[in-house]
Amino acid sequence: MAIEVRIPTILRTYTDGSKVVEGKGDTLALLIDDLDGRHTGLKGRLITDEGALHRFVNVYVNDEDVRFLGSLETPLKDGDSVTVLPAVAGGSL
Amino acid sequence: MLELPRAMVDQILAHARRDHPDEACGIIAGKDGVATRVIEMDNAERSPTFYRFDSQQQLRVWRSMDDADEEPFVIYHSHTATEAHPSRTDINLASEPGAHYLLVSTRSPEEEVRSFRIVEGQVTEEPVRVL
Numbered sequence: 290m291a292i293e294v295r296i297p298t299i300l301r302t303y304t305d306g307s308k309v310v311e312g313k314g315d316t317l318a319l320l321i322d323d324l325d326g327r328h329t330g331l332k333g334r335l336i337t338d339e340g341a342l343h344r345f346v347n348v349y350v351n352d353e354d355v356r357f358l359g360s361l362e363t364p365l366k367d368g369d370s371v372t373v374l375p376a377v378a379g380g381s382l
Numbered sequence: 383m384l385e386l387p388r389a390m391v392d393q394i395l396a397h398a399r400r401d402h403p404d405e406a407c408g409i410i411a412g413k414d415g416v417a418t419r420v421i422e423m424d425n426a427e428r429s430p431t432f433y434r435f436d437s438q439q440q441l442r443v444w445r446s447m448d449d450a451d452e453e454p455f456v457i458y459h460s461h462t463a464t465e466a467h468p469s470r471t472d473i474n475l476a477s478e479p480g481a482h483y484l485l486v487s488t489r490s491p492e493e494e495v496r497s498f499r500i501v502e503g504q505v506t507e508e509p510v511r512v513l
Contacts, residue, residue, distance in 0.1 A: 377440060379459060
């Protein structure tokens, strides 16, 4: 078993067009490292140079926003489902 | 060109007026390039100068669109003191290259509705045809 990761349209250039990919890792940070090994460049779109989750990317583990779970340190186990969605945001300034 | 039924445009304008002076935001789901339904989203920022979809609501809505084979056809938001044109922030944060970005302004009682494509930082205005 592995962790299923749903990739949004805008990031599918990193996954050869795949909507769903699989990975492994005991935390979200480790999962993203694992994915980046096969889908080079994906990590840079999710994590800032300072090592934090990008402010305008939403990541959900089993439908919970990881900002309320432990961010990149959120623990994962086989069978978990991870969803990535770009935040929809903007403003007049 | 973006074609929308009058009722959808009216719903978006009413939403924007109701939330004024904060920015209002939402989407129109679509299927095969045709608008199917307006979904008003909560602006998690509740701000007159910024909007961000509530993340839990966004997940629910995106999943319901997936289930219905819909896509985010239009992403709309209001500007409450400036023109209905994408700001630098709007351009930097645009994350749905396939969507029409609809902007309305509530700065005056006049109807101000404009639509844009925003792809890799390039903004192209397109006509809005209200049916």
